[in-house]
Amino acid sequence: MDWDIVIGLEVHVQLNTETKAFCSCRVSYGDAPNTHVCPVCLGYPGSLPVLNREMVNSAVMLGLATQCRIRPFSKFARKNYFYPDLPKGYQISQYDDPICYDGYVDIETGGVKKRIGLTRIHMEEDAGKSMHGETGTLIDLNRCGTPLLEVVSEPDIASPQEAYAYLTTLKQIVRYTGISDCNMEEGSMRCDANISIKPKGRKAFGTRTELKNMNSFRNVERALIYEAERQRRVLESGGTIVQQTLLWDDQSGSTKIMRSKEDSHDYRYFPEPDLSPVFVDDAWIETLRAALPELPEARKRRFIRDLGLNEEDAAVLTSEKEIADYFEAVLERCHDPKQVNNWVRNEILRIASETGKSLNASPVPPAELAGLLLILDKREITPQTAKAVLDDMAASGKSAAAVIAEKGLKQISDSGELEALIESIIRENAAEALRYRNGETKLLAFFIGLVMRATKGQADQSLSRDILTAKLEP
């Protein structure tokens, strides 16, 4: 039998605000345990939460970037559950009036475009972290109260590959808005997946399971492939799927049961009485819309349309905002998009991966690369020399002009100097010169090689070629 796969994803994005969602404790990662806590995030009786306006800004920004409708009046709710890493015994979240709803993200898999609907984006707070050791469990509450956005997709995702594309695209959009770095390893982006299968073409959904504990996009894809296959085997052998939460185990490449899946009524959501509703008026929304950067898809289309770049180059350059920003900063000074693209894609990204530094902190800032390319355009150095100069610039932090002057790398374009050199080369290789004059013209490459070797690659190649051809004429 053929089966349809139905996948919905819930993505948690940890916001990079200065302070927590409802208190003034700093949002931190990797600091000593329990150093960023206060009565509010520790859930002391009588303490009162105060909404962080930056969390609302971030929610609206992401809502606008994903074509959501923004709810002018949204409320917070308490989601009750007991975990030791959430001392209040409830999480402040949003339930029936999330701040953003009805949006979408356009994805592409294997050249096919598809629109994935977003049910909602809501604001909530994170829990702390339990660390299970051999002597017991320790709790770090630094993360408790960190602002999160939960992005819930419609069950529009029809394959593990589409799930991967959706996550990649969503991450790109979030990073462009600047509200989170979306680092899955540090937990600033987390994903849970709901998956079910049904006979091909049938309308009604099958029973779904929920997958948790996947720490990379590739693992989400692997877990979904595994779980779709498991469900197919169960159903084809006459069994039934039980609604439950499964933990992905990366080591064994399989899932294990965590708990039977709860429904939302199990959480006893009720309106949060300590926070007033959030009113977001049009003026607030428009201020944020104006602050929104050009988004990746639009920027890619502009690079193709206005700069004449091909689809692949434009996709690489716009994959991260900082790459696109770097590229455009260089382009302001040198005006050949294809040349700048080649240098950024081949050399600057290579240096970034070798040094482990992002383009924002590149040892060769945009103005310095532009300086090198302008010198290259004036043919003061050869392209081969330029690459070596760039590596020197990256290592020393010096400008192109300084490296070239220090190492005497200027291209030799002085025809008098080259003529003298070429005459002596021809004298020293009289046999080859004779063969050339007798018609073996492919020996020209041999002579050019000698000129380049004698000048350590600094001779102007086309000028050398002209002089050689003239001097070797019978």
Ligand SMILES: [Zn+2]
């Ligand atoms: Zn606090």
